[in-house]
Structure formats: structure tokens, C-alpha cells
Amino acid sequence: MILDSKIPAGPLAEKWTKHKFSSKLVNPANKRKYDVIVVGTGLAGASAAASLAELGYNVKAFCFQDSPRRAHSIAAQGGINAAKNYQNDGDSIYRLFYDTIKGGDYRAREGNVYRLAEVSVKIIDQCVAQGVPFAREYGGLLANRSFGGAQVSRTFYARGQTGQQLLLGAYSALSRQVANGKVKLFPRTEMMDVVVIDGQAKGIVTRNLITGAVETHAAHAVLLCTGGYGNVFFLSTNAMGSNVTAAWRAHKRGAFFANPCFTQIHPTCIPVSGDHQSKLTLMSESLRNDGRVWVPATVEIAEKLRKGQIKANDIKEEDRDYFLERKYPSFGNLVPRDVASRNAKYVCDEGRGVNETGEAVFLDFRDAIKRDTRKIIEQKYGNLFDMYKQITGEDPYENPMMIYPAVHYTMGGLWVDYNLMTTVPGLYALGEANFSEHGANRLGASALMQGLADGYFVIPYTVGDYLAQLAPTKVDENHPEFARAKEEVKQGIERLLKINGSKPVDYFHKRLGKIMWDKCGMARTEIGLKEAKAEIQALKKEFWSNVKVMGTNEELNQTLEKANRVADFLELGELMVDDALNRNESCGGHFREEYQTPDGEALRDDENFAYVAAWKYLGEGQDEELVKEELVFENVKLTQRSYK
Amino acid sequence: MKLTLKIWRQKNAADKGGFATYTADQVSKDMSFLEMLDVLNDQLTEKGEDPVHFDHDCREGICGMCSLYINGKPHGPQQTTTCQLHMRSFSDGETITIEPWRAKAFPVVKDLVVNRSAFDRIIQAGGYVSVNTGGVPDANEIPIPKTIADLAMDAAQCIGCGACVAACKNASAMLFTSAKVSQLALLPQGQVERKARAEKMVAQMDAEGFGACTNTGACEAECPKGISITNIARMNREYFSAVVSSENI
Structure with missing residues (x-):
């Protein structure tokens, strides 16, 4: 079998425009005759469900949580990338494309990544129009910060809760369509299987988590927006409920699974404290803008530290090894996640880890506080520092944070073509559930960008192209x-x-x-x-x-x-x-x-x-x-x- | 640490329910409160007893799914979510009482799990700006003063957990509703629908059976995200000015 990615021919910058034009359209009056199922209500799912309902399709949206607002996109902290070049620092759509391809270690499709960079600018416009309170400068314009793997400031943020604010924006758009009667919501409902008829996805089987009732739902297209599979590692930064079931059952019904081994280990998480541990907590990558990563220069000093004979602040400047700054002078602490994680592992394997288990490195704000004052640091990262203190009982304003890599994101997922369609016609995968944009490593602040790009700006075009080829008659739920x-x-x-x-x-x-x-x-x-x-x-x-x-x-x-x-x-x-x-x-x-x-x-x-x-x-x-x-x-x- | 746990058990919405007592030994101070319950549940399962059901998901204090009324306080003794509460906040030998949120508008589903869909319906009544995808102006077209954007963000941080309702003797949802009304009333994008939004959301809040606000401030004191009751004052202003000039009635 040959997999056809359906990437349009022609110059990179014109592919998406051409593709949109050549996609078939569904007449506005006919849209109400098509039903679409959206599974998952995170950034990809909520934005897709809302956008498709706005166009006039009948949408059924499912989530296993008690409310669509609780999907795990809500926990994304740092920000969302967009090639706005508001900072006049040399950003462009091409540069965002290039950074993402390079960051992914050349294992992603050019066409998909360019489209992602292209629509990124519209995402910010959309979110602002919904009332998402992004951080702003004193002049009233939007603020940006830097993230790993880039040398420009293109990350938009809402304190350390960007995912929350973007998700609540998409949730508000979804809620509006629920009120309009165009979306029917099924909370506390888990997808258990896809129904495939004559090779096409025609519906799903669900379990009502309150009553246990197993039910079927029919539709002309099924969108899986069900997130990643990081919880296969038990300990990860994913929510407890995050799971692979929807994607996996689709896989067993014929959807190919692509690059499953591409998982992202995030460098800045709170280290494991004991066997009782149920999940790991991420400390946003944005902290690496101001925090400096280091371990003691020698194993002897590290041993004293682990035995509690000395404290981090007792260690002299010349006895500290700022290993990322030393090895990567031009990107320093802002190297991509895979590089930062691997290097943390190396220094810990050498015996220079800084906590009792030997599996932690320091992330130190001492110099940033000295340079910018504590108040500025508090404004930028206050909630993250509070969270750290809550979990560890240590004050990161006084002592450096201790961090260690943890499973965070999965680049692999269901194989999709340029239209986000899996190998099962009518079955789509959006956001983290698909494999398509991040190659072998995702850059920080790009997951939010992809989820919303897929849901707001890609699927409304591509699903229409598919539906236009189907007769506008109800899918028969009585089919055996x-x-x-x-x-x-x-x-x-x-x-x-x-x-x-x-x-x-x-x-x-x-x-x-x-x-x-x-x-x-x-x-x-x-x-x-x-x-x-x-x-x-x-x-x-x-x-x-x-x-x-x-x-x-x-x-x-x-x-x-x-x-x-x-x-x-x-x-x-x-x-x-x-x-x-x-x-x-x-x-x-x-x-x-x-x-x-x-x-x-x-x-x-x-x-x-x-x-x-x-x-x-x-x-x-x-x-x-x-x-x-x-x-x-x-x-x-x-x-x-x-x-x- | 060794603890005695008095936990509310209720088979389903129709069941009357009651407290059951359990002992938790080998509790470490570094455990989160929910991890302590995980350990209890594994022990119950091995003994062949039904584990205690409770809502939880992100365990990072942001999804708002966890609840629990612990020793008479929503989310327990610290001003944080239950998932961020750690056992170092308790002492050896202590008895801990764990109940579900208690409010008419939040019926118990099972054990410590309640139904908070009423909050979704309040948002559906008007907690949005009516813009479709596409066709919006450039993000920097309307400058917003930093102070205003910051105030809007303060309100927008609400996680919809329902602690405010659980804390309030009237089971009022004013803090939750006012946080969304405030966020959108402060921002220029929310101006067009400002009046209708306040009216509709307040009406839905009442229809769901939430109580009135008597300014005790318990909601603010217990809110894990520190949402201020000045938002309630702002919503009252929004509501009254909407009602006196309403075009809906």
C-alpha cells in the first residue's frame, strides 16, 4: 500500500491557498443535512466543534470529563507561537516554518508545517476577538516572550495559564453553539469504538460513564481530537484521564498509527518524590528565559549536596557548571526540549544530580532576581513559583528549583494526510492525536498553535471537501x-x-x-x-x-x-x-x-x-x-x- | 503518618448515603491528598471493597475537576485545589472528614462526585463574545490598557471548580458567574453584548437553583484561584444598569 499524503503540488507558500480553492464546498443550505461527531473537547476538539457548528453542520461533541472546559489543553502553561513579527525581530511565516522543521529534526512534512505557520497569525486574532486576555505591554499592544528552539520572540501568553485561557475561549465559542442548538454535548461519555461501514467511518460507540449505558451515534464524519498517549509511561505530565483508547480503537479499525516512538520528554518537571507518585508536574519552559540550569562541577560537591551537608546557595560560582550555556553558547538555556532533557540526564548519570535520588538539576533564578528584582520575576512567573512551593514545600525565590525531565507530549499519533484524514475515509484526527506537524520533537508553544490551527482553520475546509462528496441523507443507525x-x-x-x-x-x-x-x-x-x-x-x-x-x-x-x-x-x-x-x-x-x-x-x-x-x-x-x-x-x- | 478518614459514601443519586470510617497508615508527608486516596483505593480493591469515587484529572490545580469538602472546607485547609493539597498540611493521628460539595444545584452522582453541569449552562447563557471563526480584526487593532487586561485576566483565572458554591451558606454561584461577566465587561471585545450577557447569565444562575449573595465573603476566602468578590460588585453594577435600560423586557 502506498500512503498518499495529498500534499498539493506547487510552491510551498501557495499550497494551502490552492488547496482551499480546489476543495469542494457544501452549499450553505445543505450543511444542516450533515452530522459530524467530535470526540474530545480540548483546543482541537472545541475549536473544531464550534467552527463546524458555526458553518451550519450538526455537531455532537463528546468528552469523558464532567465539562468540556476541563480537557487537558487547559494545563498548558507557557504560550502559543505565531509568526506575527510584532517585535520587529526578524520573524516571518517562513522562519516559524523553518524553526519547526528543524526543531522536529527533519521528520515532519514541509507542506503541513508551512500551513501551520501560515494560519498561526489568524489564531491570535481569533482568540483576542473572543476575549482571551493575553499579556499586554503598557501601550496596550500584545506582549511576547521567547521559547526554546527559536531566536525570536513570537510566543503570546496569558501569565502561566495560556492553555487555560485559549481553551476557555474555544469552550466559550462551543458553549455559544450549544445554546444555538447546533452542538449537542455529551460530557462524561467515553468513546469505545469507531463504526466503519464499507470502509468509511459512519459513527462511534460510547459508554455513558454515569449509567454505564453503551450507545451508538451515527454521523457523516468522525473527528478524533483525543490528545496524546503520554500516560503509557504511567508517570507523565498528562492528566490522569488522558488516554489512547479512542485513537487505539480507531487504529484497530484500520487507521494507521504513525511514529509511535516519538515521545517528548520535557526537561523542566518537578522530580519524582516517592512510590506513591501519581503524576508529574511541569514547570513551564518559559522559566528557561530567566532561570539558569546548573549542577555542581564535581561529583564530590554533588555528593555533599545530596547528603545535606551543604546547600545550593553555598556553592561558589566557579564550582557551578551551567552545562547548557557551556555546551550551547548561542541558544544557552533555550535549546530545544530534547537537547535540554538529554543533557540533564547526562550530568545526572555522571553522578552530579542534586536531590536525594540523584535525578535532578537546578533551575536557578538568583541572577534574574538580582538583575530584574523579585517583583518583576513574580509578575512573570508568580503562579509557577507558588505551584512549585505547594508541591515541594521549598521556596524557589530563596533556593533554586530542582527539576528533572518527564514525559510530556507525544509527537506520534494517528497517521493523517494533508486534510487531516486518517487511512479510514471520513475519520479525522486533530491536534496531539495525529502525528503530523512536529516531526521527532515539538518546540515549546507549538502544541496550542497546532490544536487551534487544526480546529479553527484547517478542518472547516477539509471536512467540507469530503462531505460534499457524500449524499446529504441521514446515516442509517440501524445498519448491522x-x-x-x-x-x-x-x-x-x-x-x-x-x-x-x-x-x-x-x-x-x-x-x-x-x-x-x-x-x-x-x-x-x-x-x-x-x-x-x-x-x-x-x-x-x-x-x-x-x-x-x-x-x-x-x-x-x-x-x-x-x-x-x-x-x-x-x-x-x-x-x-x-x-x-x-x-x-x-x-x-x-x-x-x-x-x-x-x-x-x-x-x-x-x-x-x-x-x-x-x-x-x-x-x-x-x-x-x-x-x-x-x-x-x-x-x-x-x-x-x-x-x- | 497514621490517619483516620471519615468519608461520605453514597452509591448513586437515589441513595441516602452516609459516612464510613477508614484507617490510612503509612501516609507520607510528600503525598498529595489525592495520592493518599489512591493508596486507600488500592487497599480497598485488594480487600474486595468498592473504591471511593472522586473527581480529579489534571492534578496540577488548573482543570477544576477535583473537589472534596475536607474538614468543613472546600479543597481543605489551604487556599488551593485538593489536588495541590499535600499531606504535610495534616498531622499524625488526625481524623479527616471528607464530603462532596453540598448544593442543591450540584446533585451527588456517587460518593464524592457531584454534577456541576449547571456551570456549563450559565456559560451557555451568555459567557462568550459572539464572533464566528474568521473575519476578525488584527489582534493589535484595539489596544487594551495593561491594567484593564490584567484585571480581566484576574477574573478569567476562574477554574470552575465550584468551591465558591460549596463555601457559601446560600450555595450562591455569584463569584463564578461574576468572574466571567467581569472578564468580558472589562474588555472592549465584550462591550457589544454587555447588557444582554449580564441579564441572561444572572437569570440562568437563578434558574439553576443557586442561592443569593449575602456578602459573607466565604467564596473569596475559599477560592483556590483567589478570585476577588469585587467581581460580584461589578456584576451587580452590570446587572442593574442592564436591567434599567434593558431592551429585552
């Missing part, structure tokens, strides 16, 4: 496929409830997380990955024979919800390992120890691996089939990424 898919979901639930083993769901999830983190995390080796595959297979077997799920289906049952999700993570984990094993190179967040430059940077192999690895599901217990989409670079030259 609906009943069959529903029955399969019910059987899956019964199977879980019947096991009645002896171990809680988290027991398995934690063990899976540890395998993934140790062997498919920040650094991977062939031997380790092979071990991981066998271990996951054994764990999966154990799960299906010994998990204990309390209660029944016909009630609110949080254990059952979790068991369903962990069952899918176990399958996904194996595919991630297969993908990491297949990719015999290092690129971005995928670091295979066998493939590195003499100074420890990722060593790509463009000749053999400049492709998207899309995986096709072949059946229970079978290895998946690899289908390659070659990446074509017409505009940028592939070079070794350098941030020195």
Missing part, C-alpha cells in the same frame, strides 16, 4: 455494523469485569510505565527494546488473567474506566517498542544510544530513515505491518541540527 460494534464493546467490558484477579489496575499500569521509561524513554538500545517487548507481552498476559476490577458496568465505575484504558496502553506500548526498534537512527526525542555523534548529539540517518513509519494493525497478537511514507524536502536542506 452499529449493533455489531456495540456488542463487541459490551463483550470487552464483560471480559474485564469477569477476570476478578487479585491486583488493582494501577499495579499493572505502574509496571508498564517503568518498562517504558527504563527501556523506551529518554535513551533506547536494541537490547533494552527487545527486553521491553518480551516484558510487555508477559505483563499483558498477566493483566488479562489477574487484574481486579470492582463493581459493575451499570454505574459510575472509575476502576472499569481505567482498566479499559490500561488494556489499550499495554497494546500501544508494544507498538512503540517495535517502532523504536525499527528506527535505527537517533532523531529528536528518539535517541538510540547506538546512533550518536562523538559529542553525544542525535545522529540521524537521512538516507534510510527520512520517512514516516505508519503501522497497520493486522490482528490480535500479530506484529503490525510497517508502511513507509517518504518525506520529501523541496525547500529546506537537511543538516545536523546545531544549537551551539
